[in-house]
Amino acid sequence: EAGVTQSPTHLIxxxxxxxxxxxxxxxxxxxxxxxxxxxxxxxxxxxxYDEGEERNRGNFPPRFSGRQxxxxxxxxxxxxxxxxxxxxxxxxxxxxxxxxxEQFFGPGTRLTVL
Amino acid sequence: xxxxxxxxxPVTLSEEAFLTINCTYTATGxxxxxxxxxxxxxxxxxxxxxxxxxDKGSNKGFEATYRKETTSFHLEKGSVQVSDSAVYFCALSxxxxxxxxxxxxxxxxxxxxx
Numbered sequence: 001e002a003g004v005t006q007s008p009t010h011l012i013x014x015x016x017x018x019x020x021x022x023x024x025x026x027x028x029x030x031x032x033x034x035x036x037x038x039x040x041x042x043x044x045x046x047x048x049y050d051e052g053e054e055r056n057r058g059n060f061p062p063r064f065s066g067r068q069x070x071x072x073x074x075x076x077x078x079x080x081x082x083x084x085x086x087x088x089x090x091x092x093x094x095x096x097x098x099x100x101x102e103q104f105f106g107p108g109t110r111l112t113v114l
Numbered sequence: 115x116x117x118x119x120x121x122x123x124p125v126t127l128s129e130e131a132f133l134t135i136n137c138t139y140t141a142t143g144x145x146x147x148x149x150x151x152x153x154x155x156x157x158x159x160x161x162x163x164x165x166x167x168x169d170k171g172s173n174k175g176f177e178a179t180y181r182k183e184t185t186s187f188h189l190e191k192g193s194v195q196v197s198d199s200a201v202y203f204c205a206l207s208x209x210x211x212x213x214x215x216x217x218x219x220x221x222x223x224x225x226x227x228x
Contacts, residue, residue: 033216
């Protein structure tokens, strides 16, 4: 069974640009979560999508947004990039609510903002 | 709000030593508890989980017991190997608050020396 996949592996942008990160969940999983792992800040919850809808978001500004497609894959968009957006962005999927099911993580996209 | 506290390390041990990584949590509802491991350059892998008080999660020689009275979920292994060198994250998911995503500790960097 294929795991969670993310693309690209690395992404380099300059301040003010937009970045688009992609995630494909495990087959049969309907929930997709995005996390930011920034140096010194640990792992922080960004967004949760389930059945095509945004269900919840963490304490991040609106320039972090995304969507979930009918095939349950997901996109994370970061607009007006700032230097502090440099981080590893991890996507995770689960069959449903996190309270009942563990989340399975992808390898991440390393975003560098210059 | 929810929070997870764990020792950050680095924790350096010799091969075959006994390992304990402490984890305590604060949650408003009825959390499930997880330990994830992150090997260098990779995403997170679920190591073990426990969904209710007094449950013991175990995998690959690691174990942790969900202690509601002390709000703890300490990770233990009787004899560590060099291949256990990684960053370990304690996390919780609080169903009582809805699916907010996982709340992570800051991670403990474990270094095992031959």
